[in-house]
Amino acid sequence: MAPALFSPINVGDTHLLNRVVMAPLTRFRADEGGVPSDLQKDYYVQRSQTPGTLLVAEATYVSPGAGGMKTFGGHVPGLWNEAQIAGWKKVIDAVHAKGCKFYIQLWDLGRTANQQVLEKEGLPFTGPSAIPQKGDKFGDKIRALTVPEIKQKIKDYATAAENAIKAGADGVEIHSANGYLPDQFIHWNSNHRTDEYGGSIENRCRFSLEIVDAISASIGSDKLAIRLSPWTDVQDVEVDQVNTLPTFEYIFRQLQKRADNGQKLAYVHLIEPRVNGTKTKREDIAWQTNEPFRKIWKGPLVRAGGFTRETALEAAASDPLTLVAFGRFFISTPDLVERLEKDEKLNPYNRKTFYSSGPVGYIDYPTYEKAKL
Numbered sequence: 301m302a303p304a305l306f307s308p309i310n311v312g313d314t315h316l317l318n319r320v321v322m323a324p325l326t327r328f329r330a331d332e333g334g335v336p337s338d339l340q341k342d343y344y345v346q347r348s349q350t351p352g353t354l355l356v357a358e359a360t361y362v363s364p365g366a367g368g369m370k371t372f373g374g375h376v377p378g379l380w381n382e383a384q385i386a387g388w389k390k391v392i393d394a395v396h397a398k399g400c401k402f403y404i405q406l407w408d409l410g411r412t413a414n415q416q417v418l419e420k421e422g423l424p425f426t427g428p429s430a431i432p433q434k435g436d437k438f439g440d441k442i443r444a445l446t447v448p449e450i451k452q453k454i455k456d457y458a459t460a461a462e463n464a465i466k467a468g469a470d471g472v473e474i475h476s477a478n479g480y481l482p483d484q485f486i487h488w489n490s491n492h493r494t495d496e497y498g499g500s501i502e503n504r505c506r507f508s509l510e511i512v513d514a515i516s517a518s519i520g521s522d523k524l525a526i527r528l529s530p531w532t533d534v535q536d537v538e539v540d541q542v543n544t545l546p547t548f549e550y551i552f553r554q555l556q557k558r559a560d561n562g563q564k565l566a567y568v569h570l571i572e573p574r575v576n577g578t579k580t581k582r583e584d585i586a587w588q589t590n591e592p593f594r595k596i597w598k599g600p601l602v603r604a605g606g607f608t609r610e611t612a613l614e615a616a617a618s619d620p621l622t623l624v625a626f627g628r629f630f631i632s633t634p635d636l637v638e639r640l641e642k643d644e645k646l647n648p649y650n651r652k653t654f655y656s657s658g659p660v661g662y663i664d665y666p667t668y669e670k671a672k673l
């Protein structure tokens with residue numbers, strides 16, 4: 301019998317033939333205006349070599365104000381206009397032709413955006429509160445979002461989700477991790493609001509959960525996922541022994557409650573404590589564990605962060621609804637699923653080209669047959 305990692309599973313209304321997932325990976329290769337490029341198409345097609353694999357596309361702006369078009373050289377993809385939808389459709393049609401499935405991750409930078417870029421584009425620099433990120437190199441003239449602006453942001457996520465479906469995506473994943481806007485609302489140190497979006501745990505989690513509800517209403521919860529990183533403290537969001545556990549237990553309880561009431565997400569994507577953003581932490585910290593969350597959330601769980609073939613096989617075997625996402629090794633190894641299956645060596649990755657431009661370090665990593673030559 302095939303190991304669990306290589307056996308089928310359903311996430312929402314998407315049928316997968318294995319439980320290896322490509323993690324969302326920002327690579328700055330979209331064309332001007334946030335239009336997905338032919339280069340991106342080639343990259344995702346290369347990573348679609350094993351039919352029935354789920355690819356979660358890189359974080360994608362839900363609106364022009366979600367980050368500023370010229371941030372990162374203007375090469376982050378978007379999902380609010382027809383050109384972007386057409387660009388994604390080309391990518392997704394090609395991935396589907398290879399038999400793989402495609403989710404798009406929805407992104408708003410909030411206070412991690414570049415103030416100067418936003419100013420030039422006539423857009424406000426905002427976050428949950430007027431608290432800049434510590435050490436922000438680009439400016440500190442941040443202001444708190446008004447409640448009507450928050451409601452508009454939530455609508456932007458729902459519209460982007462509808463656009464993803466128009467482009468042919470199988471679903472979307474809310475980026476509520478790694479210190480971006482929804483995560484900034486969740487965290488006590490970046491959210492000092494005194495209205496219904498701040499203060500208590502319930503209020504701090506409201507933004508993420510209202511996005512969940514808005515997208516569920518627009519495209520259906522069986523095409524929706526959310527990514528959470530309770531133990532990640534990149535971009536000045538805090539992790540501590542008092543607040544982290546109860547805050548995230550609350551979100552998981554809310555997601556499970558919705559599932560019990562017929563609004564079940566396709567999966568929850570949870571980052572392992574051993575990883576911080578794009579890097580593995582130097583050491584494990586005993587009190588940081590995802591086990592309490594797994595006890596609450598009974599549906600499909602995608603675990604990401606620092607997995608090897610051995611730990612991925614073990615994770616899938618130990619829980620009937622667990623999938624394992626790979627980030628850095630999916631960058632370096634286009635035929636990753638096949639190599640994991642055959643226990644073949646993976647290509648080393650080159651961090652220097654993670655965020656560069658053009659084909660080098662993007663579509664020139666060899667498949668196993670070529671790597672052997």
Ligand SMILES: Cc1cc2nc3c(=O)[nH]c(=O)nc-3n(C[C@H](O)[C@H](O)[C@H](O)COP(=O)(O)O)c2cc1C
Pocket residue numbers: 323324325326327358359405475477478527571575577578579604605606607625626627628629654655
């Ligand atoms: C170059 C690079 C870009 C990333 N971009 C994103 C992103 O757009 N969205 C996201 O949620 N995580 C992003 N991550 C984090 C990965 O999805 C993943 O959680 C992390 O790399 C840990 O998994 P790994 O140990 O398998 O690499 C990125 C990581 C890297 C290395």
